[in-house]
Amino acid sequence: MSRIIITRRGLLVAGAASIGSTLLTGCDPLFGESSMRPLLDFGQWMSLHAHRVLLTAQPLVREYTLADISPAFPPNGTEMPDGDDYFDLVSSQFAKWRLKIDGLVLREISLSLDEIKKLPARTQVTQHSCDEGWSAIGQWTGVPLAYLLKMAGLASGARYIVFHCLDELEQGSFYYESIDLFDAFHPQTILAYGMNGEALPVQHGAPLRLRVERQIGYKNAKYVTRIEAVDALDHLGGGKGGFWEDRGYQWYAGL
Amino acid sequence: MAVSEQAATIGVGATPARREIIYRHSVLVRLTHWVNVLCLTLLLMSGLKLFNVHPALYWGNYGYPGVPTVLAIDGMLDRATGQPVGNTRIGDRNFDTTGILGVTYDSDGRPRRGAFPVWATLGSGLALARDWHFLMAWLFAINGTIYLLAGLISGHFRRDLAPAAAQLRPRHILSDIWNHLRLRRARGEDAKSYNLLQKLTYLAVIFLVLPAMVLTGLTMSPAVTAVLPFLFDLFGGRQSARTIHFITANLLVIFVMVHIIEVMLSGAFNLMRSMITGRYAIRPERTS
Numbered sequence: 001m002s003r004i005i006i007t008r009r010g011l012l013v014a015g016a017a018s019i020g021s022t023l024l025t026g027c028d029p030l031f032g033e034s035s036m037r038p039l040l041d042f043g044q045w046m047s048l049h050a051h052r053v054l055l056t057a058q059p060l061v062r063e064y065t066l067a068d069i070s071p072a073f074p075p076n077g078t079e080m081p082d083g084d085d086y087f088d089l090v091s092s093q094f095a096k097w098r099l100k101i102d103g104l105v106l107r108e109i110s111l112s113l114d115e116i117k118k119l120p121a122r123t124q125v126t127q128h129s130c131d132e133g134w135s136a137i138g139q140w141t142g143v144p145l146a147y148l149l150k151m152a153g154l155a156s157g158a159r160y161i162v163f164h165c166l167d168e169l170e171q172g173s174f175y176y177e178s179i180d181l182f183d184a185f186h187p188q189t190i191l192a193y194g195m196n197g198e199a200l201p202v203q204h205g206a207p208l209r210l211r212v213e214r215q216i217g218y219k220n221a222k223y224v225t226r227i228e229a230v231d232a233l234d235h236l237g238g239g240k241g242g243f244w245e246d247r248g249y250q251w252y253a254g255l
Numbered sequence: 256m257a258v259s260e261q262a263a264t265i266g267v268g269a270t271p272a273r274r275e276i277i278y279r280h281s282v283l284v285r286l287t288h289w290v291n292v293l294c295l296t297l298l299l300m301s302g303l304k305l306f307n308v309h310p311a312l313y314w315g316n317y318g319y320p321g322v323p324t325v326l327a328i329d330g331m332l333d334r335a336t337g338q339p340v341g342n343t344r345i346g347d348r349n350f351d352t353t354g355i356l357g358v359t360y361d362s363d364g365r366p367r368r369g370a371f372p373v374w375a376t377l378g379s380g381l382a383l384a385r386d387w388h389f390l391m392a393w394l395f396a397i398n399g400t401i402y403l404l405a406g407l408i409s410g411h412f413r414r415d416l417a418p419a420a421a422q423l424r425p426r427h428i429l430s431d432i433w434n435h436l437r438l439r440r441a442r443g444e445d446a447k448s449y450n451l452l453q454k455l456t457y458l459a460v461i462f463l464v465l466p467a468m469v470l471t472g473l474t475m476s477p478a479v480t481a482v483l484p485f486l487f488d489l490f491g492g493r494q495s496a497r498t499i500h501f502i503t504a505n506l507l508v509i510f511v512m513v514h515i516i517e518v519m520l521s522g523a524f525n526l527m528r529s530m531i532t533g534r535y536a537i538r539p540e541r542t543s
Contacts, residue, residue: 040383043390051478061481070317127316127493129477131381133309134319135493214478248382254478255389 048252052182060188061213064125064137069196073128073136075203078167078175081223086166094207099191103162103228106153113193113207119143122190130217131253140211141194146185148227154181157231160241163210164226169243177221178233178241178251179212188213191224215253218244277447279535284411287402288530294395295507297387300377302504303370304384310370312501316492325498330357330368339366392472399465415449416458422451440521443540460510464503471500 080086089097094113101109122144129135145161161184165175183189190211193200200206205222212219219242233239238246245251280288311318311327318324327344341357343350354360359372367373378384406412421427431451434441441450449457473479474486474496490496518526522538529535 040386040390043386043393046393047389051476054482055478059481061477062484062487064316068316070319070322072319072321074319127477129475129493130309131385133305133497134311134313134317136317136319214481216477244382248380250382250385255476 044250044252047255051252051254055182055214058186061126064127066125066139068137069125069139070136073138073196073204074130074134076130076217078169078222079203081167083168086223089166090202090206097207097225099208099224100226101148101152101228102226103230104155104158105149105229106155107151109148109152116143116191116208117193120147122187123194124188124190124211124213126188126211126213128217128220131249132217139194139196140190140192141197142190142192142208142211144187145189145191145210145227146187148191149184149229152229154229158229160230160233162228162230162233162236162241163221163224164228165221166223166225173237173243173246175221175223175243176237177210177219177243178230178236179215179219183212183214186212186214191227216255217253218242218249219253274539275537276534277537278533279529280533281405281409281411282533283402283405283409285530285533287398287405290394290398291402294391294398295511297377297391298395299504299508300375301384301388301391304376304378305381305388306501307370307376308381308384312498313494314491314498315494316487318494318497326501328352328356328370330370339368392469396469399469403461416454416461418451418454419448422454427451438520440538442538446537456510456513460507464506464510467499468503468507471496471503475500 097113099109099111099113099116101111120143121141123139123141125137125139127135127137149161158181160178160180162176162178165177167175169175179189188211191208192211193206193208195201195204200209205224208224209222210220210224230236233241233251237243240246241251242249310329311320312325313322314325324344325346329342329344331340331342332338333340339353339358340351341353341355341359343352343356356370358366358368361367361373376384378387406416422431428451434450435452440446470486471490473483474490474493480486480493486496487493490499522536525536
């Protein structure tokens, strides 16, 4: 009996010593990126699947009234895409701009801004939460993504919707984002061309930006110019499904 | 915990009747306690990193630079002297916190801008801090659920944490406070159960502070509030929830600090042993 206790105590001491030495040598090897990645990915997997169960009934996020709109709305990421192309687009009021929908679709579609504005629209006053911690409330008007996807018709095998953007947040890397069909067909997932009752400002992604209301800031891609239906994300950009995802951020950002 | 049929009473040394060893903590309490230590440590450190990314707290639904803050920690250079200054703003009052908050010094004495010092944070960047925070939140939630269910089923809460009727008599409450102020430790039969202040503190942490921590954390998730929008109303908005999350984290830090001080004052070896092996030595009553 006493031998068991001694063994157990020995184990406890050894365990405490190893934890202690790890802490003394610094946390980086223990809590660094590579060694813990599988565990951290498991945490992300837990959050995604728990949220999917919670959101099975596809509830809407809270919508606010016009009086709730915050006095300001900080732009984040790109506030003005570089280059002559975007300059020409803005100075011609996006007359030559077109939204392309392609990839795994039955019918490729190309729409002008005016054509998009004639489609059924949805207006929603919602909260925008940045992963940094701040949040703002704004009103968005746009066409539901589900409507566009039904126009194009998804081919079998389509699992993700990718949003290609006009802005290079880093030299040579155009911004892009992706969501899966669960979020793509949510009624509040819209491509907005209006903000707070006016045309979408340049700093907020003119002429068209994504609003995916159940996820945080960086998923809401600005300056969207092409929507692509794909079966997998690994052949795009860095392979993680988005500009920030390629830089270590979570693909699922519902929290 | 109170001497019951499961309490193994073993005589020790030459005076078997004097020093009694009881079996104080069940395996489940001990295991969940240490998992909780791991979770709260990493949650705090990654949480401080998350705070550092946007070191300002607001009240209401929205908050961003320019909106009045409840708390803001900032590092800047003094306009006149060029010296680094750490400033902590609570409401509309400013406090110079250079060296502690806002501006801290690394081991080489170089000033570093940032609300909380780097050594207190976990995660080299926001993405990694988020990963750690959410992973540990899962472990904390699962661990806490196991603890709560086990505590209800085994009667741990009723038996060990619910104040006994005798403890609630005004006379007893006063003497309990008086004993705490004199740092006087329980002996004999009294040492076999928690005292009133201890029970109330544990109950408040388990059933008030920790649930508030979890719920305010959930309120910051746009996916969770799609399902549970009443969380916004419960806490007064997303930014209020973030502020309360920060305040409750501070309450937990204070609780842990008091907890550790109490352990050190009340016999660190004995109490550590009781939380590791379950066995706790009762100090005998003073004779005469």
